[in-house]
Amino acid sequence: MNGITYTGAGVLRLLGPKVRSKLNRNKTDERRRFKWGLLVFVGLFFWTFIFGVIFRMLLYFRGTQGIGDLLAAKLLGLALLTFLMILLLSNVITALSTFFLSQDMELLVAAPVDSVKLYGARLVETIVDSSWMVALLAIPLLVAYGVVYGASWPFYGLAVATIIPYLVLPAVVGSAFTLMLVNVFPARRTRDLLALIGLFAAAGVVVLFRFLRPERLVSPDQFRDLVDFMAVLRTPTSPWLPSEWAAQSLMSYLTGGFDPFPLALLWSTAAAFFVIGAWLHVRLFRTGFTRAQEGAELRKGEARSRWLERLIRAAPATRQLVAKEIRVFFRDTTQWSQLILLAVLVVVYVYNIKVLPLYTGEEVSFFLINVVSFLNLGLAGFVVAAIAARFVFPGMSLEGRMMWLLRSSPLDIRTLFLAKYWVGTIPLLLIALPLIVVTNIILQASPLILGITTVTMVGVTFAITALALGLGALFPNYETDNMAEIPTSFGGLIFMMCAVSYLVVVVILLAWPVNGFLQARLADPSGGAAVTPLLLGTGGALLITVACVVVPLRAGIRRVRSLQ
Amino acid sequence: MTESVQDQLRRLMDGVGPGEDATPDMLELTGIVKRYGDFVAVDGIDLRVPRGEIFGFLGPNGAGKTTTIRMIAGVLEPTEGSVVIGGNDLATHPVEAKSRIGYIPDRPFLYEKLSGGEFLRFVSGLWGKDEPASEDRADGLLEIFNLLEWKHELIETYSHGMRQKLLITSALIHQPELIVIDEPMVGLDPRSARILKDLFRVYVERGGTVFLSSHTLEVVEAVCDRIAIIKEGAIIAKGTMDDLRTLVDSGGADLEEIFLKVTGNEDMAEVVAGLQDSSF
Structure with missing residues (x-):
């Protein structure tokens, strides 16, 4: 009309600010060398570990005559299918923030930007945010396949070419799903929306396990004969799943007869889905975004309930702090929606314990039961640590922007810390204790083991919450508006490392003497078994636990007090 | 109408003012310096503000106003020098000093997921006063500001001006002796701005003290008893309007x-x- 031929910003320009912010943040960070060094170290450690496990399995498979390649293909298919499920869920949740809740969206929607380009830019952001962990996990897996099959470099090129469309597919499907949900639900009912996503996630996990049937793979004796087993192995998990195409593409190359069809199928499906996704975006995004902007429903003067405050018997400051924590948590969908992930984590864990092939008819060794019980203690502790990383670790970071109020008030920072500590510890105990008791019952552990592991779990929960809160204050992230970013930060990594080291030490300190004690009792029920190692072990574990409660809390309080 | 608002304000301000241990000076800054690495944000400010005064703090952007205000409120620690509030040194007696202050920062972050009423109770709790009397005071102030019907809505639904009014209310419910306020008029509609001016007047009548920084020079001129102008971290002029003239x-x-x-x-x-x- 007035001669302006502005064509709008391209995808790269739209992504620019995000990349630049990350780079700038990194540049101004004085500890960056240490941070990156540690990240590389931990990354290499995990890679080596995963590589080692897959490598050993593949060597074992190759040793079995006839079915080795089938088993390897099956394993790859299962791993990729698991990745696909994780990616779908994580894309649905990531897309909600990248497309609808992200604060820079308002600026971009107001700018003269082509909607397909905006879709492209946000899709790339969604893929990076949701898939980096899976992509990193895939590297040692695929390298192990390459090494065991002695593949040359074209295999790794093929792997990259296979993984790229494999990441695009769930991102397109996940964000399209979110787009439709936001359109279907009136106003900002993200809460209901995420509850629905949770249902889908739970269903997804069940479906995943139905598909996997991993127990059949590890125990061929359940099949009538080898022919039956072979038949199961030969049938693809599902010919319609992209995981099968990716597995076929890679396995066909490794076993010598490269078949380009599955790869072509992956790329063409990804391209077609992208087009459909972009079309849906152009059609539905404006309405969805508008709906996401509509404020929460007004209460029109109707009072909110105060039972929470009446329930908490404490000094005014503590009472209000605790009430505030609980309210903010349950009203903030980005926070409590992560409960869904937590539920999935717990279900997967208990399910795994249940399918452990411990009781397959034969007598299980006494030693094995003990080992598994203590391993279970460590793993349940890990589940608690993972939950604490999500919910407790970000606590002080989220308070950063409210420091103007907290510091100008006569409140002692200690009170703030203790309020957060209890608000974190009690729910974690409510998760940890049933978890340890149920898994022990499934494992048919003796009452003594049940007692020891349950008591230990209480201590572990106290220590892990303190570590999460304290380290969260020592490595805060005050800038982010996305709470999900905080646990995956550098400080989050440090916390997980500390928690895992602590768990390993406690489990070792307890498992060794307890096992020795029980073995001695078994060998000679009447004779007195040596109690000293038992006392030393428990004493050591107790000492470390107390240290892990006191030291991080003190350090965190000191840090926040000196904060400027 | 203004008359009745002023009466309401007087009733709500009952009990404000110095206690028996009152010192003549409400605020005493002695040689406060704030350095960030090599950069000196505040460079040796000395200032005394007696009780019952509205003190205005002016300066160009980046002069060190907000840094000074944050040090007075106890949010920042000065690199050198001392801040004494009603006889209590902030560094050695932080709890006593802070319990005398109500602080209203410029464009602060709030708990978006609390309702206005819950936020006010939270703030009262921090000052150890989540009691019915505080709530009555809060309701009175919210009513004057036309915010009472919004009390139970989440703060995320509030406009900028509504947030500012909520903050002003939150700084007053625990009946501080000193209000420290950064840019008080930002976002306020003319009626609310007028109420705030009245509120300051009634508050100092009852013995309260106000320390405010602003770029709205007409407001400062109309409301403040004394004014200081700060540039590059140091006070370059100080006194009443006549002194400055x-x-x-x-x-x-x-x-x-x-x-x-x-x-x-x-x-x-x-x-x-x-x-x-x-x-x-």
Whole structure:
């Protein structure tokens, strides 16, 4: 009309600010060398570990005559299918923030930007945010396949070419799903929306396990004969799943007869889905975004309930702090929606314990039961640590922007810390204790083991919450508006490392003497078994636990007090 | 209408004012310095504000106003020097000192997921006063600000001005002796701005003290008893309006002229005058 031929910003320009912010943040960070060094170290450690496990399995498979390649293909298919499920869920949740809740969206929607380009830019952001962990996990897996099959470099090129469309597919499907949900639900009912996503996630996990049937793979004796087993192995998990195409593409190359069809199928499906996704975006995004902007429903003067405050018997400051924590948590969908992930984590864990092939008819060794019980203690502790990383670790970071109020008030920072500590510890105990008791019952552990592991779990929960809160204050992230970013930060990594080291030490300190004690009792029920190692072990574990409660809390309080 | 608002304010301000242990000076800054690495944000400020005074703090952008205010509120620690609130040194007796202050920062972050009423109870709790009397005071202030019907809505639904009114309310419910406020008028509609001016007046009548920083020079001129102008971290002029007029040697000058002169931007005064004269 007035001669302006502005064509709008391209995808790269739209992504620019995000990349630049990350780079700038990194540049101004004085500890960056240490941070990156540690990240590389931990990354290499995990890679080596995963590589080692897959490598050993593949060597074992190759040793079995006839079915080795089938088993390897099956394993790859299962791993990729698991990745696909994780990616779908994580894309649905990531897309909600990248497309609808992200604060820079308002600026971009107001700018003269082509909607397909905006879709492209946000899709790339969604893929990076949701898939980096899976992509990193895939590297040692695929390298192990390459090494065991002695593949040359074209295999790794093929792997990259296979993984790229494999990441695009769930991102397109996940964000399209979110787009439709936001359109279907009136106003900002993200809460209901995420509850629905949770249902889908739970269903997804069940479906995943139905598909996997991993127990059949590890125990061929359940099949009538080898022919039956072979038949199961030969049938693809599902010919319609992209995981099968990716597995076929890679396995066909490794076993010598490269078949380009599955790869072509992956790329063409990804391209077609992208087009459909972009079309849906152009059609539905404006309405969805508008709906996401509509404020929460007004209460029109109707009072909110105060039972929470009446329930908490404490000094005014503590009472209000605790009430505030609980309210903010349950009203903030980005926070409590992560409960869904937590539920999935717990279900997967208990399910795994249940399918452990411990009781397959034969007598299980006494030693094995003990080992598994203590391993279970460590793993349940890990589940608690993972939950604490999500919910407790970000606590002080989220308070950063409210420091103007907290510091100008006569409140002692200690009170703030203790309020957060209890608000974190009690729910974690409510998760940890049933978890340890149920898994022990499934494992048919003796009452003594049940007692020891349950008591230990209480201590572990106290220590892990303190570590999460304290380290969260020592490595805060005050800038982010996305709470999900905080646990995956550098400080989050440090916390997980500390928690895992602590768990390993406690489990070792307890498992060794307890096992020795029980073995001695078994060998000679009447004779007195040596109690000293038992006392030393428990004493050591107790000492470390107390240290892990006191030291991080003190350090965190000191840090926040000196904060400027 | 203004009359009744003032009466309401007087009733709500009952009990404000110095206790028996009151010192004559409400606020005492002695040689406070704030350095960030090599950069000196505040460079040796000395200031005394007696009780019952509205003190205005002016300065160009980046002069160190907000840094000073944050040190007074106890949010930042000075690199050197001391801040004494009603006889209590912030460094050695932080709890006593802070319990005398109500602080209202410029464009602060709030708990978006709390309702206005819950936020006010939270703040009262921090000062150890989540009691019915505080709630009545809060309701009274919310009513004056036309915010009472929004009390149970989440703060995320509030407009900028509503947030500012909520903050002002939150700073007053625990009946502080000193209000420290950064840019009080930002986002307020004319009626609320008028109420705030009345509120300050009633508050100091009852013995309270106000320390405010603002760029709205008319407000500062109209409300403040004394004014300090800060530039590059140091106070370059201080006194009543008359003192300042004498300082710049201009009998009829308004605060804008004085400000531009002392901060070294006289040419700006001409630009402003030119703009006002032109036929826009």
